[in-house]
Amino acid sequence: MILERNGVLKDYKRWLKAYMRSAKHREISDNSFLIYERVLTKLGKYIKKQKDIKNMKEIDTEFFFSFLEYFEKKSKVDTFSTKTKTLYISVLKSFFVYISDNNEEFYTYENEFKGMMPKKINKVKKLTYLLDSETETILDYLKERIINRGGHYDYIYSFGIKLMLFSGLRISEVLNLKLENIIISELTDSNGIRDFYELHLLDTKSKEDQIALIKAINIETELNYFKNLWREDEYIFKGKGKINPINRSNFYVSVNKILKINNIKNRGLHIFRHTCAMQLFRKTGNLLVLKETLRHSDIKTTMIYAHAQKRDIAEAMR
Structure with missing residues (x-):
């Protein structure tokens, strides 16, 4: 496809239409598709407000940060969480890498995303389940x-x-x-x-x-x-x-x-799945059995159930 043809907003909409059509044929969940659509719709609205951006090649790292800051201020919270920022940047990167791979000029946006991702904070995810x-x-x-x-x-x-x-x-x-x-x-x-x-x-x-x-x-x-x-x-x-x-x-x-x-x-419907997993792990201590029961694709996901909870430690010491 031609990178630029009718001005930045029309070009953006043209690329967005092609990208979303492509996304429908990829193996992504319906929920992920809706997230991509929501973030990129916001980006389109932001581009429309920016009178100083005339063409697609003017979209750069600074523009992406400005976009994030704009919607951060409009959100109900003071600042986006690391998880939310990572999600937004991941969607933006996916879209603009698609443009990089499919434009006839071989123009690339990939360098614009270097260093944008927030640093990950390694925290042990707190697992909730029923007593x-x-x-x-x-x-x-x-x-x-x-x-x-x-x-x-x-x-x-x-x-x-x-x-x-x-x-x-x-x-x-x-x-x-x-x-x-x-x-x-x-x-x-x-x-x-x-x-x-x-x-x-x-x-x-x-x-x-x-x-x-x-x-x-x-x-x-x-x-x-x-x-x-x-x-x-x-x-x-x-x-x-x-x-x-x-x-x-x-x-x-x-x-x-x-x-x-x-x-x-109330801790959500997933509490029942977590409870099933914890009861099975207590009974068997076998992560491979648990992985297959929960049908996880990666055992790293299953490992969260291997972290002992306070009440389990106390029970073991009684």
Whole structure:
């Protein structure tokens, strides 16, 4: 493509259109795509305000820093965090490297990004998960709701929480499950009984089909309810008479209410996946097993669960 043709704003929009079209064909998540789109839309608005920038070649390191400072001042916080700055710069670099690789003049922006990235501060990420007593309280509450009331959404929230808690699924993976994705495993216990289900996941973070395991006894009640309600090819987590799964935000709000009723602090839906991981690691101490359970692509991601928590140290010393 020609680098410059119609003035900086029109040229920017032309390159942005080509870049976003290219991004759709790359294996990036929907969330990442939206982040790229949001940051680059802000950049377009900033370029429009800059009357002294006439062409694409005038965009340089100083311009990028000015852009960051401008939106930093407009944000609700005094300064961007290191993580936010790194994200913005990464998006800008990806876009302008694309221009560098695809313009007919071989004009490059890569040198403009040297030294821009904030220095990383090595901090141990604080991992949050449920106490054993909190887990027990939630499970007792879910069981009681089904026994005493047995409403459709009682089964939905009980099943969803258990899938995250006992198999480490992400909420996006839970909500996209169909009955045909839950298959009894060939694995058997010492008595020859098949005691696990395989969860065949089609909408995963890695965009690859994956399989997770869950003990059959943990979900039999809920699974039987939905087997009597839906066809094999229907989404499980939907309202009666609906076609598509319930909204993730609605699921979050309802689970938050369950936690609040039981005096448990809300720490997001990922808390159940973290709890599954910590319980498994305590039981086995095997990071490779944990890596495969959580379906991490890199064991470095799994290593966070190897850091002992204060309560684990105290328990070990009792």
